[in-house]
Amino acid sequence: MTTHKAVALIAHDQKKDDLAAFARSHQQALSRFPIVATGTTGGRIAETCPGLKVERLKSGPLGGDQQIGAMIATGDVGLVIFFVDPLTAMPHDVDVKALMRLAIVYDIPMALNRATAETLLTALG
Numbered sequence: 001m002t003t004h005k006a007v008a009l010i011a012h013d014q015k016k017d018d019l020a021a022f023a024r025s026h027q028q029a030l031s032r033f034p035i036v037a038t039g040t041t042g043g044r045i046a047e048t049c050p051g052l053k054v055e056r057l058k059s060g061p062l063g064g065d066q067q068i069g070a071m072i073a074t075g076d077v078g079l080v081i082f083f084v085d086p087l088t089a090m091p092h093d094v095d096v097k098a099l100m101r102l103a104i105v106y107d108i109p110m111a112l113n114r115a116t117a118e119t120l121l122t123a124l125g
Contacts, residue, residue, distance in 0.1 A: 005078030006034040008068045011041045015083035020048040038064035065095040069102045080110040081117045
């Protein structure tokens with residue numbers, strides 16, 4: 001992934017603290033890339049990592065997932081880290097599936113948990 005492509009950070013409500021902690025642990029690696037995040041998640045990451053520049057989009061249910069999907073389609077996002085809560089119902093499940101479909105169609109690496117996210121960040125060097 002070239003440095004001009006963004007890393008998208010998204011988390012379901014029950015996973016926002018986990019993603020913020022992940023971002024804090026990997027702030028140095030993430031700081032090499034533009035960061036985009038859905039609204040509330042982006043706010044939480046910005047609070048936790050004040051040195052990390054985060055472009056906040058709309059919240060997921062209000063179109064943030066679709067905004068990130070559009071950025072995938074235009075080639076502006078090169079990695080998606082989406083901490084999914086598999087135990088909570090997702091009222092905007094259709095949007096989440098559309099985002100995942102775009103990541104697959106455009107061959108964008110997508111981590112859905114911490115272990116995969118750490119592996120992908122390590123691979124980026």
